[in-house]
């Protein structure tokens with residue numbers, strides 16, 4: 001029996017695991033007591049990880065060899081790796097030569113390791129000359145990225161998990177860590193036990209399990225967060241709870257913001273948000289004073305407030321404004337750069353952070369550089385050894401599929417994600433995939449909705465079988481290690497990319513040294529480290545040997561002999577040109593698709609406690625189905641009564657884009673005229689469950705693809721729908 005230390009592949013908490021294996025079989029998983037994210041604990045998903053490797057029946061069988069489909073809708077036939085790699089290189093080279101490199105697109109994943117991300121990005125931007133590379137992290141974190149950058153000057157979450165132990169007030173907005181980040185929630189519970197005076201404020205349209213624990217719960221209307229945050233600031237200004245001297249010394253833009261929030265008093269916000277004005281005042285008081293009801297004797301020694309936020313803020317057509325409006329509160333009260341204080345975005349996926357670090361998105365470049373900055377493009381071109389990095393911005397996730405549906409993007413290479421289930425506006429996404437001349441899917445799991453629409457499938461290794469690194473929500477980089485060999489002919493993602501890249505180089509730059517000389521993921525990592533030299537996330541002092549010797553480390557870590565940095569901005573110098581943080585004065589805007597008489601319900605989507613994304617992995621574990629055995633639509637009991645529905649009966653949900661039939665479940669924790677459906681189910685999983693086939697499509701067909709104008713993140717948290725009794729044929 002062997003033991004291998006690695007990292008959980010599910011959420012952005014990034015818990016350390018110890019895998020036990022015998023031969024080529026993973027036999028067990030337990031928490032790594034030495035890992036600083038979880039200290040040995042695992043949640044229901046993490047503790048059953050070995051079951052995903054040993055389950056006798058898979059929802060989506062592992063891909064074991066390359067497969068091709070000679071005609072759309074036809075059967076898959078196996079082919080040799082060499083032929084598959086030649087085919088991808090030939091089709092991509094031909095389409096680029098005929099239509100230009102922007103006819104190519106890459107849609108990758110926050111499940112990939114940093115090394116995978118790095119080579120994908122270099123292939124697209126450095127070798128092929130297109131910035132059309134984006135990721136499902138666009139659905140997860142891009143509003144947090146844009147918010148940090150415009151408010152603090154860099155995409156750098158300033159806090160660490162240790163800050164829970166120092167906070168007097170925890171302000172959780174648009175996040176349900178009790179379900180989506182369970183080990184963090186255990187740490188929050190520990191911190192509250194240690195400090196019974198700590199106040200927990202939760203802001204959410206649903207009374208979640210996290211909200212059940214709150215000292216103050218604000219059940220706001222979907223999309224009204226900016227109005228709430230502005231009103232809290234209004235109260236802080238009116239009551240003199242801000243820190244004027246700190247604002248003067250360390251920020252810019254205060255006067256404009258003060259004018260903006262002047263018109264958003266608690267009564268006005270109460271009308272928009274649907275919560276009592278008194279609750280807004282109480283939230284402002286606890287936020288300003290770190291959970292205390294009154295100021296300390298010395299106002300400058302106020303207790304600390306830590307905010308946690310996730311998709312409820314990010315997946316919004318006002319996502320960037322929501323992030324910055326919350327950061328405004330921290331700046332106004334000097335609640336940042338101290339133990340227990342700061343705005344702390346939680347990442348959904350295990351390596352959404354790593355993808356940002358390598359610039360693996362249509363709008364970013366390596367080492368937190370900006371695509372729009374000519375000097376940054378020149379630096380990256382020099383680091384990569386290419387003539388130039390293209391200037392034209394690439395298509396972000398939704399725009400990439402819209403361009404494909406228009407026939408502009410003609411070839412898509414999708415890796416480790418399932419856009420035919422997970423993107424909103426499914427009709428458009430499927431039209432895009434059908435219209436593409438060539439769709440290649442690099443995946444561990446066959447049988448997904450996207451696999452059914454791809455021309456070529458490349459089998460990839462997955463958790464427990466591959467080596468590399470990931471970065472969790474607190475900027476901590478952990479090693480991912482292989483415990484067993486991948487099944488069949490499956491290969492590591494970075495190696496597949498390098499193999500295609502070298503074939504493309506033979507066509508595009510014959511006779512020149514390869515840009516992809518990597519023999520191991522560590523060699524990719526070392527090149528990535530060099531791209532961070534002198535940048536805010538500098539990790540030149542963090543070798544794999546150091547990670548081996550000292551365990552997971554946060555960035556920045558520029559000095560191999562000095563400790564890494566757990567907390568940022570402790571000197572109150574921010575990452576802007578003048579070192580001052582910026583107040584952002586964006587006005588509140590309603591959701592992109594308002595409810596009306598025909599579509600009176602506000603539909604929101606989210607995660608279940610025991611499942612993950614499209615169920616490819618978590619759905620193989622029988623135990624995890626006990627929590628929620630089938631998809632349902634949750635409605636307030638009043639709404640069931642009004643529509644004459646009883647628990648378990650089928651309702652039809654209709655949006656402007658599609659319809660879906662689901663059993664109804666009464667839940668008084670959902671506000672009236674709102675509905676909740678979990679995001680996990682798609683047609684591949686639901687196939688065969690309903691003789692009429694009416695339960696077969698996932699909730700994302702109902703959602704719209706409108707995006708935040710700055711972050712380009714779609715508004716997956718809200719669509720207007722109608723709900724009525726289903727009439728089955």
Ligand code: SF4
Nearest residue numbers: 008010011015043046
């Ligand atoms: Fe894995 Fe997240 Fe659970 Fe930790 S909290 S065990 S990272 S799913």
